[in-house]
Amino acid sequence: MRPDMTLWKFCLKQRHYSGSARYVCSRILNFICKKKYRNIWTGKKQRNEIKERFSHQEHILYRWSVSSSYVDYIGGNLWINSDDLIAFLKKERFHVDNTYNPDRWTRKDWFFNIVQILDETPENKDENISSVLNSITKRNISTDEKGRNYVLSETGVRVFEDFRDNLIIDRDDPVIMEQGNRWRYKKGLVQGLSYLGSENSEDAITWNVFRTLMKSPTSEWFSSIFPFIYLTDEEYKNIQFAFWKEFPPPSSRTVREGNTHVDLTVETPEKLIFIEVKYKSEISISTTYDSERDQIIRNIDVGSSTAKERDKEFYFVLLITKENVISINKFNYYKNKPERIEEKIGSYRDDIGDYREVADHMYILYWEEICKTLRELKDYLGEKFEE
16 A cells, blocks of 8 residues: 555545544544554654654644644544545544644554654655744754743744634634634744734734624624614614625626625625624735725725625724724725725725715724723623622
């Protein structure tokens, strides 16, 4: 029996498992290690390299969590026979949502004594793993007062080694795991770490705040956070939230454009609400294929088009800090003169009759206001429930 692909590539191909490639690879890697699976190989050169790096950084073999970039590296240097591994996983009743955690001795023994050596390792073109690992082994890892490991970027921003350390709620939810594993730094001292692990992460603050609020009935907090959007009782009963949902551009737009990732989407039977979140950064003033298309007009264009297709009212909310002056000015540029919106999208959007209505449904919301609202709520509850 000979190997036909890397473990990493095998995990990329397993579409029937839920979760990202890293999530699947982490689960399978820990499982086959714990079960001491033998039909697996690595090259002599690769094993010696891992052995050398292991002597300086034990996490290479001891940290294979669903958020660890070491999973990518090890998975990319192990070769398997896909048919045999599929049969083994089925026979041993592997389940991707179960956690398998072999002890340190088992991990070390399995990799160095059970994993077989190939005389000649096929060229691995799946991932540029080596450059990632070089960054990992060279960077300095510090620990904060809560025991969380982090790396300081070149600009002095803390990025947690495990992005889940930056979360306060539902840290292992599939939605946040997918987002955390999808977007990673490609260079510098934080190469390979997740954007979600940054202390300046807009995604992390969006998740922490709104995921926490969603634990309570929407009718108890929505109007306090979004006082400018009125919802009926029926809408409250049928409201849906989605983090980082993708929407295609209008079909009538001829300029090439990918899907728009919306930070938070709120949808009711009558309304579609796009919430674009900024924290330390400003809105993008251009897109990949159109230097004249900024992030605000793109959200308005995509959102209003989608809402028209669904026969719903569209609302756009820009959630920022009061220090985001560039974003505020750009927002008001469109809000105060709706004809500027028409100048940008009117040539192909014949489904919009009144651009003043589009502008009337645009709102700025400040993080400072949300903080004040939540503080008042905390004080209120503190009076009701003394600790």
